[in-house]
Each structure stands twice: as C-alpha cells, then as structure tokens.
Amino acid sequence: MPELQKRLSKFMESLALGDLMLVVGVSGGPDSLALLHGLAAVMEGEHVVVAHLNHGLRGRAVEDAEFVRKTAVSLNLPHYIETIDVADWAAQHHLSLEEAGRILRYRFLAEKARECGAGAVVVGHHADDQTETVLMHLLRGSGLSGLRGMQMVRPLPEANDLLLIRPFLHTTRNEIEQYCKQHNLQPVQDESNENVDFFRNRIRHQLLPLLSAYNPRIKNRLQNLAEIVAADYELLDQLLLEAWSDLLIKHDGSWLQFDKAKWQKLPLSLQRSTLRYGVKQIRPFQSNIGFRTIEQARTMIEKGQVGSQATLPGETSLLNGYEVITIADDLAQVPHDLPLLLQDEPQVLTIPGEIRLNNDWVLQAKQLESFDFTQIENNPDDWQALVDVQTDH
C-alpha cells in the first residue's frame, strides 16, 4: 500500500468511526482528488459519498463538475453535483467571494451529509494550507484561536452534530502531487490558484519563499506552532467555560449579566476571554473582537467608576455595575435591578430634594420633623436610610 494510503488508513482507523458514512468534498483539484482516491482505496466503498459544488464563477466550472462526476462514477461511488451562483449570493450578503464560497461550500456539504445520513464531511486541506492559514492569522491579527490554524477533527461550522475531518493536515502539497502522479490522476487546476483568494496566494507565492531565507524549515515551524497552540487553546477554552458558568447570573437573549467580584478574581487571561465570550453570546456571528476594545472594557471594570459604560465589538455595550457587569445589545432594554447615577460626576443632593437616576429610580432626601429610635433600628425598608445630618442653616 502506498505510504500516503497507509497514513490515511491509520488515521481514519484511529477515529474509530465504525459504520459512519462520509461525504467527501471534491473540487477536482489535486488535494481533494488524491483524498477521494485514497479514501476509496482504504475504506469500504459504501461509506464514501462524493460531493461537488459548482461555484458558477469560472469558465471551466462546468467541465470541472463533469470531471468530478466521471471520477465518482469510475470509482463506483454515489455523488452529488450541484451549482450555486456564489457571486450573486456574496453580493446579496455583502461578503467577499472567498467568504461566501466558504460558507456556501460547508452548507452544501452539511446538507448533503444529512440527505444521505452521513456523520462526517471530509475535505482535502493539507499541511501547506495549514502553514498559510497560520500566517494569515498572524498577519491579520488573532490570539491563540487563530494560531491553532485548522484542526484534523472538529464539529462542522453551522452543523455542530456533524464532524469535519481533514486527514491530510500533516501531509504536504508535494506528497499529494507525488501521489497524483504515481496513480496517474489528472486533477483540474484548483480555484485557489486563480486568485480567488488573493491574500492567501500572496502568502503562498511571495511571503513563504521569503521567510524560508530566515528559516528554511519555516513551514514545519508554523505547523508545529499550530499543534502546540491547539492543545494550549483547548485547555484555556475549557477553563473559560468553567469560569463562565460560575460567573453568569442571567442571560436573556439580547443581554446578559455576570458577577463582578468573581470576575475580578480571575487571572488576566480569563478576564479577557470571558469578556470576549460575553460579546459572542450576544453577537454569535461577530468574528472580529479586537484586543484593544476588550482591554479598554477590562480597564474600565478594574478602574472605572460604577455606572460607567463601554462600547464593545458589534455595537454591544457594557455597563459597569456595583456587583454586576452587563453586556447588552441595548442597555436601555435591560431591566436594572439597582439604581445608578446617570452621570459620572458626583451630584449634589439638597435637603429636601431629589436626583433622577436610571430607569425611573429617584434618590429623594427629606428632613424628618420627629423620629422614633425603635423605628430606625427596625428600619423595615431596604430602600430607605436614616442619617444624622449636621444642618448649619
């Protein structure tokens, strides 16, 4: 058995998927073609289904779809070949072609997996894709989450009950091309080579060769980094979820509140990640949560006045309460249980007089003409305080 098939077989076995059916995403390029060919050789045929989405973008798209269909037929595998106008959908949703293509592709694969009762989707991302992904995240900005790159096994985006499997993540582009040659596979030209993803292509063809001059093993280096960070991230993520379930007081769709004192006792790393997580709960599709914005909110909670507010990513707001931190789509719609000053500055309270607070709360002062010590001692109203004031007038 060729080395690449051996590795593929060993990896698929290690997943212990049993009788699980697999949908293989096949563009027709070298990566997915080698993947399909390898899987067909090492798995029992009835477990493999081919899926190809024609993006409707390229002149050769129809020929590519036909090529994938023929390949599936020659391997005697069931197949789904469908077409969608990615450009149209991207324009409708104000997304880049790349982003739209990615979303529609995974949706299509998830849909087909459900249709044929498959439990997992398999795609051809390889070690060089991983290197480029890590570099893209490094350049564009991200914490550990981005430096992890892609995972070999994870839940499928937008279909968390299905698995997304990338068996080639430790296999290089070179090894895949060798495999194609050895088995006389004639892949089509991959889309990514035609500037669909311009930034990734610059990284592949310009930046990586340059970085090799600084470290000839740079690709290896970035792949190792992704592996190291993936495990570190997983542990930190678990700690985050534990901390969050301890902090959270209430989550009501468009707003949530968590315990300020507990949050303040968290280590810095978890103070940051819980704030990010809070925003994610209110804005699940907010992908860009900037470090500086989170830091400003964190500093405000640590050092700012009670009642102060900060703007968070996705136009959510944070309110720094006495005992509770609120993150909300719209703070005005959060039922405040506690009165807060509306301004940051100290306010003068005359006697008699009153100050308007948030949400129709009023702070009222009046002088008692007479009083009864027993009544003061047993003060039955939590919202009433009796104070001995020295009046000079």
Added chain:
Amino acid sequence: MPELQKRLSKFMESLALGDLMLVVGVSGGPDSLALLHGLAAVMEGEHVVVAHLNHGLRGRAVEDAEFVRKTAVSLNLPHYIETIDVADWAAQHHLSLEEAGRILRYRFLAEKARECGAGAVVVGHHADDQTETVLMHLLRGSGLSGLRGMQMVRPLPEANDLLLIRPFLHTTRNEIEQYCKQHNLQPVQDESNENVDFFRNRIRHQLLPLLSAYNPRIKNRLQNLAEIVAADYELLDQLLLEAWSDLLIKHDGSWLQFDKAKWQKLPLSLQRSTLRYGVKQIRPFQSNIGFRTIEQARTMIEKGQVGSQATLPGETSLLNGYEVITIADDLAQVPHDLPLLLQDEPQVLTIPGEIRLNNDWVLQAKQLESFDFTQIENNPDDWQALVDVQTDH
C-alpha cells in the same frame, strides 16, 4: 511634563517600589539615554544609579563609556563604568558574541545592583524591540513562551531576587527618538545597529518593512499578540506547576520520577509541558527543547511498551516504567525499584532457568518437587509466584 515622562512616572508609580534603589543599564544609545534622562526627571535622584559595561568590541567603545560617565556626572548620579572582553569570554564559552554579551551584561547589572543595595535593574527595551523579539521567536521556533516576547517586569535572569524592569516596552523607537531631539540629547550609535546581532537587524530592516505590505499595522499586531500570549502563558504555567507538584514522586539531582497514571490523565497541553519541565529540572540551562522530541516521548509513554526508552533534549533519557516515568541524565544510575525486561522482545523462560533483568534483577523459574497448599495461600514473599504448569516432558 512631556508625555513620555508622564507615562514613565505613572508606570513606575504603579509598581509601588517605595524606596527601592534602581540600577539603570545605559549603553549611551537613544533608548537607554532617554530612559536615564526620563527616570532622573521623574524619580528622586538618590534612587537612580547608572551602570555601563564596555564590551571591549568596538572602536568607539571607550568614547561611549566616557560619554555615559559624563552624562551621569551631569545628572549628578552615581555610576559604575566597567570593561570586559566579551569576545574573549564568548570564545572561551563557545557562545555567539550576542549571547555572551547578553549574559555578561545582565551579570554585570546584577552584580552592581547587589553592590549598591539596589532591588531592580532598569533597561531601555522598547515596543519595536518587542516586535522584533516576537518575530525572531516565531521564525526560530518556540511555543507560547517565546511569543510572549519580553515582560515589563520580571525576575532578573540569574538573579531571581532582583527585578528586571522595562518601562519603555509600550513606547516606540520613534517616540524615543522624538524625546531625544526635544531634550537635545546626543546619544551614541547603538551597538545593535552595527550588526552585532545580524539576525535581528535583518528582521528590523528587511522583514518588517516587507510584512507591512501585508498589514500596515503589523508591529501593533505583534505587540498585541505578545500581550495576549503573556497572560495565557502565565495561566498555563501556573497549571503546569500545580500538575507537576501533584505528579512528582522523587527528584534526586540527576534524575526524577513521576506518576504515570496521573500524567496520562492530564490534558494534552499539560502532558507536553510537564515533559518539558521534567527535562528542565535535569538540564536547567537547556534552552532548546524541540517540539518533535517531546512528541515522540509523549507517544512512547502513551503507546510504547513498558520498559522502552526515549532520548530527550540535552542527552537526557526517559524510561517508560510500569507505574513511573523516569527522566535521567543517565538511566543506569537510577535505582530501579521494579524489575524490567532488558529487551523489547518476549523472552523464553525455561524450567529450570533464569533471565537477567535490569539492575541485577533476575527472573528465576524452578519446579517444586512437593508443595503445601497452605504455604501457597499464605505466600509470604511478594517476589515469588507459584504457578500450575502443564509439563509435557
């Protein structure tokens, strides 16, 4: 007060150092000169001591030392100016000039701090140094530890009771040069600009301008990454120390043993970090502990045979025992409490006969001529087993 002094003053105050005396490392370049000038302005004079080490490397070294001396005198500050032959010391210790210079500089600063009773050493590393440091670690390879870059406050290397403070770590080279101009400071040319550290200079002058084409805010981006990772690393490091003290069974200088079952239950991130930490305990000065070597050792413990060995960085060895993992300078010198097969393959034990095991253990088989069931039931010797063997001869 100029902005840079305000920031410096606020930061130094936040450290709440009280009456602690500071030794400022001054090369005479813009960074350390601005730092000294700023500190002299915002701190009370009697708390600041100047220290300059002449590396004996450059033509202008003597003039530089004289410049620092004059500057200290003009600021009315006590000062230490000393000379050492870095090139000679580097050759003796088989180190690069850069590495030797770094070690000798910190040793000198620590020595002078002790001499004058100072509690901290202050150096001029700034935000651009930080960017370059993070990139160097990215290129050369490292996990989170390297991506943290430098810290604003940490224990001084080789003198853990003293603090190393870097007040300019969030201040850019540009801001420092502006400050020098505004205050008419005439710094000498910094050594690092004269190819003492060739790799760093290539990163500064070639790679960073290039990366700006991919993201104009790349420096900011890498500084944020360092801040994010520093907090994540701190938390993971704390978890590592907790896990380690739970795992460790015995540490006897040149070898240590830890609990295998407990280690196997750790999350992947801590399995890796405890193995690295174990090597560090045996080889404190081993700076390069490769990811792949650690992964091989980890896989061997998880999947290898009991009794198998792996080579770890710094020519240390790991022994995969029944219940205990041993890391040692030399496994032969570890007193084994349990017998192990010397070979990986199964051995034939004849009756009567014996097999030699590790450390003078012997597995001996003989046939009993007669036996007593009560004696078998009460078998008083843990190292003796009585077996019913079907003998055909």
